[in-house]
Amino acid sequence: MRVRFAPSPTGYPHAGNLRTALYNWLFARHCGGRFILRIEDTDRERTLPDAEPYLKEALRWLGLDWDEGPEVGGPAGPYRQSERLDIYHRLADELIARGAAYRCYCPRERLEAVRAARRAANLHPYGYDRHCRAWSEAERQERAAAGAPFVVRFAIPLAGETGWEDAIRGYITYSNRELDDHVLLKSDGYPTYQFANVVDDHLMGITHVIRAEEWVPSTPRHLLEYQAFGWEPPVFAHLSLITEPGGKKLSKRLGARPILDYREEGYLPEALVNFLALLGWSPGGNREIMAPAELIELFSLEGIVPHPSTFDLEKLDWINGVYIRKLRPADLLERALPFLQRAGLVHTLPTESERELAARSLPLVQDRLRRLGEAPELAEFFFRDPPEYDPRAVQKWLDPIEARAILVRTRDAFRRLDQWNEATVEEAVRRVAAELEMRAADVIHPTRVAATGRTEGPGLFETLAVLGKERTLARIEDALRRFVPGG
């Protein structure tokens, strides 16, 4: 089994592109086949210089390693189409010699006029009228001698039909009469996708073409080319598109966002892979959370659904949260630290104490994270002195008249502690509550607001244990001075 992912470097790959890559990769890994990366840079106008590096970075981030392709090489290279022009020319000439292709000298203006006229007259297909296909050998020679610019077009059989058994959607067939003679070689000497794709898939020994649904209508053209060459076509599997919630069309907001944006927001690659795998494929049972190794084991073409699927950010967030919660403390620290750095909570090169504070505080907010990017906000009060006080929290828990007594006694109890840890802090708080004949919660809430500025967050005792005695006392003093009436 040999499959390929063949993006064109004309933009930054999004979820749809990467899902296609993922399915190819999963299929190859499942079968023990080869996953090939091929860069289809045949559009000289639209090719972006940084698109290929970005693409490779995205694949690497998601863990989709390629066995052959740019950087790693391979026996069927080069793997960049712009480096294979001689091959396309040679094979185009071969097709011309066989009478399966011909040179077309029609200027663009004529093409456009023809298209408009056919559309107006409702003549199908709307495309090229095969003007140059009808010439005699003498006329061809004449044109060639004149040295006019030309494209090479494929001579679609005038009758019959072309079909294939799609691995995802069953038998699909087209009447050849619906197909116009498409361009194989452009006038700039570059091949079109319709040609390079077929040539390379054959030369690279691709056995299964797993690609997006947008290619369905051009598949008969590809099949006809295989036929003209006398080549065995691969198995085709056409994936449905990913759509947006509500509206449908892909927008820049979700599915069409450059995939690395998700990294910036703190999505874990294995979570995104899990999510993408589920977006149009199912292992059959009720499995939801699957690590890459499990996906590889369970993946099959049969499990791919034929209908489009909507990109559901809520579900991605849930899956990401599941993966974040599974992170071991050391991994959590390494993965979340960059977000704390970017938010300015720790230095770009964190000090030893910053690292330690991060290592101790991050596990406390771990359960609450859906994206690592939320870590700075959730853990901020551990790093900033004084913390930011939420006015509503202050109003509710520090303003009432009994707040002073509670906080003063709690502070005094804390001061007396020799050992400062979760257990001693808890004991002290509960003792204060007992002395005041209050519920523990009545002491806990004001103390939390005084120490963190918020009503929400990790358990108070573990929070204070991490914050330390000194900073806890300083914050309570500070809160007493600033917010608590009756001083």
Place this chain on the structure above:
RNA sequence: GGCCCUAUCGUCUAGUGGUCAGGACGCCGGGUUCUCAGCUCGGUAACCGGGGUUCGAAUCCCCGUAGGGCUACCA
């Protein structure tokens, strides 16, 4: 306009002629608890419509309808 694809809870999906149509996200409620989150228990919610075929259709066929794709010297 033409050709092609698709159609199960709001969303992702299981289902392959006989099921109380299952699971997950979300949402709602209970429990745990110092809050939030998490965890946990429970609930809400679907076979696009109409014809067939069949003893019996979510499952097979046809026709609608709806959504999507393609219709470039872009991929």
